[in-house]
Amino acid sequence: MPTIKEIAVLAGVSRGTVDRVLNKRGGVHPDTQARILEIAKALDYRPNKAGIVLSAQRKNLKLGVVMFGTNNPFFDDVKEGLNDIESELSCYNCDIFIKTTPSFNEKDQIDAIDDLVEMGINALAIAPQNQEGVVRKIDELREKGIPTITFNSDLPSSSRIAYVGSNYRKSGETVAGLMKLFDHKGHLEIGIVGGAPSVLCHTERIEAFKEYMEKTPSVNIVDTVWNNDDDVTCYTVVNKMLSEHPEINALYFTAGAIEGGCRAVMETGRHKDMIIVAHDKVPSTVDLIKNDVIKATVCQQPYVQGTKPLQMLFDYLTTGETPQEINYTDIEIYIKENI
């Protein structure tokens, strides 16, 4: 493997000059520059990450994280990822500051970002609200030279450099495909239980699910109700839906807090013939799968959503390599046997 030192010798210059060229810092004579680039290409030079990281420790990089502080246990796995990457990067003199915002409130997120900037962060990872103010704030940071990566939910219209998270349309389609495979009667009458109509990822899943099912004649979508990520609400709305629609033989839960809903199903005694599919792998969902109430759950690698954005930001700041813009997490299917 060629090193900067070797290139310097071959080009008859000092290591500093090679570094200036390779990292586009400017101030080098065009001829020298051309010569160095040619040699680097010929030798297939690739920088040594260990050297870069070691050297970067003198910068004391600071990374900021903004996310919901909800009690949705889905985020426990995200947090586990955050903790692991924090402990790894701390060895490289890189600090991570995490801010959780209590409500689904735009201003809270913006304030959190401002706080982090105040603390001197060099980059930001955010699970953002889908709101204009947050977009503008990300653009503002970009101009200040602070790159942002979105995770869990994207803001394509902002100038974030990358997104790490689920392809919600494809995950809705995967649930649709599963239900068709599970369909034992040859005809599905489906009730959908979403979180809240304002949460983009849930509505995207539902939209894709519906569009996909519309192409299938043997499937009918009966009703869509919302549980506001709340167990009690979930019980009530599912109870009501089932009594109004005795024909329902399949349920699609797109959000958290499904325990109450499943309880409502079990009370009717219809869960044996009901095809229930959910998202994410929280403890209550695992239990429901083990007890044959839910047939399958479709997941989105929450741990990766915690680690990867920060890893990418760290790499970007140290090695300068531009991350891939769209990083969809795998769509994982779990049933009783592989959960």
Next chain:
Amino acid sequence: MPTIKEIAVLAGVSRGTVDRVLNKRGGVHPDTQARILEIAKALDYRPNKAGIVLSAQRKNLKLGVVMFGTNNPFFDDVKEGLNDIESELSCYNCDIFIKTTPSFNEKDQIDAIDDLVEMGINALAIAPQNQEGVVRKIDELREKGIPTITFNSDLPSSSRIAYVGSNYRKSGETVAGLMKLFDHKGHLEIGIVGGAPSVLCHTERIEAFKEYMEKTPSVNIVDTVWNNDDDVTCYTVVNKMLSEHPEINALYFTAGAIEGGCRAVMETGRHKDMIIVAHDKVPSTVDLIKNDVIKATVCQQPYVQGTKPLQMLFDYLTTGETPQEINYTDIEIYIKENI
């Protein structure tokens, strides 16, 4: 983050002495040793990986890999993983030597290992034959100070330090679970198509599958045939099985070369009502899923099987951290929509 330098200052010794203690090289006064260990513990010292890797480059580590040279495209993904990790580790002055053995022959593998040892490898990754001679050879290497990690298939009775690969029993059970969920008739008559009775991983899958299904009254396993990982053979045996058993309504392919078998099914016109589940994600399987011939395929992260063993060996040789012994890859379910 504390460094060796800091510990040295606090303990009133040199960096060399701290290094000797932390890496158990011996030759240090017990009192000094105790003092240093105490300080390291108190500061929660964790070695800096970038520093270790940089320093380790002077060793020019060599890793050996032994695997089948079969034309089974499953191994293409493993090889992709091998290539990626090779290119990454090459930056750290670590070379990787890959030997593929042509046949399912014990002696070939042992010869390949001997060749690699001759070349001076510091560690070995092997997708092993399940044979006594290979076990003994691994034990022999261990005594020479050359650690081995098995991948794809394990040799628990050998002194390999770790295994990376599928839990074949669990993956067979997952197929069983899927088939039960897909069962539209309320009664499964299943034909099993294995690779070869001598390949451990296939027989393990089948065994677990059968044991699991035996607990289910509505399931009957009609017959088990072998295709020797060969398309033509597969066509023949499936053709024969289907004509002898018109009651079969589900097929479980546990190995590669399933295209011929599926062709036989399609020729009978029974594929519309046939529940077919397979393993691994090779191009032909993807096609068969997209064309609704196969309902699902259960995979075992081949890419990870290529990268992780070498990453673990490199870490073990440089940082000295003992790898986890059993590293099961995820059991991934793919259907038409998430493939």
Next chain:
DNA sequence: TTGAAAGCGTTACCAC
């Protein structure tokens, strides 16, 4: 526009 040197954390080698 360029060069020289220090420093990041660890390991290895040579003195004592």
Next chain:
DNA sequence: GTGGTAACGCTTTCAA
């Protein structure tokens, strides 16, 4: 038993 020092590859700062 222990200390000092050079080396791994890269970046940064100061000086020319």
